[in-house]
Amino acid sequence: MNLSNLSDLVTEQRNPQSSNLDGMAITDILQLINDEDKHVAFAVESALPQIEVVVQNVYHVLKNGGRLFYVGAGTSGRLGIMDASECPPTFMTPPEMIQTVMAGGNGAFFKAVEGAEDQEAQGAADIAAQSLTEKDAVIGITASGRTPYPIGAVKYAKEIGAFTASLSSNQDSEISKYVDAPMEIIVGPEILTGSTRMKAATSHKMVLNMLSTAVMVKLGKVYENLMVDVHASNYKLKERAKRNVIAVTDVTYEIAEKTLEETDYRVKPAIIMLKTSKSLQEVEDALTASDGKVRQAITALMGE
16 A cells, blocks of 8 residues: 555544644643544444444354454554453453464564564464464454554455454455455544554454453353353452352352352352252253353243
8 A cells, every 4th residue: 555545544644623732731632632532432333233243253153162363463453462361350261262463473562563564474374373263253453454464364364264354443444355344443533643542442442342241241251240250260359259149149248158169269150059049060050051141041940
């Protein structure tokens, strides 16, 4: 893409509201950034139908034993790493279920690797190195929509039959041409021209939050609005587990603690045991039959 094409991208255009940015008082800079950020949620809302398609497909992939890979460079890769790294402690997913492949390697999370994003072939090679199969899903993240590294990755993924999606901030972006399900979040020019770590990245973080959370809800990692597959590995999380059990079952702190000790601090079986008065083995069997969904397990056990 030549310079004239690049300057046509909305993510590279100048924002007329901030043309006097260097002459503004601090309070005005902050107000302007805040005003622009208010547009982000509406831009995400406009793309909800696109996001829903991706959620449905990723849910299908993960439910059937596949993996999800985020692929990006710079800020986009860092957003992928953030979302992927939060899933194991929040939803007790195995680390390999949701991963990120980042241009320049994971070390680029802390220090930029110049030029890494420009290598389409490297993007393809890096995703191939993950032993990718048609059972997996790959989402290329790039604010401009033209970054070669994630484009290379989604091209390879599509060739082998994996589900592919993209997350960008330009209409009809380049990467959208190569995926099954594009997500284009149009937030407009940045306050600081071309600094897509601002509105574009904010919108992408929101989308990734929505995507992983919605998928985990459908996978049975949530009961009501509580994290019931949380890995209670420290004091804070053990206390959260107790609060969640109490909130759902209305038992005392002592009973919640005793029941969680019986279940090795697994919240799902603790809730179901207290709700149904069934044994741990009966609860385990019901959870297996319901694909780990608490509500369905309770209904089945109460209907016996």
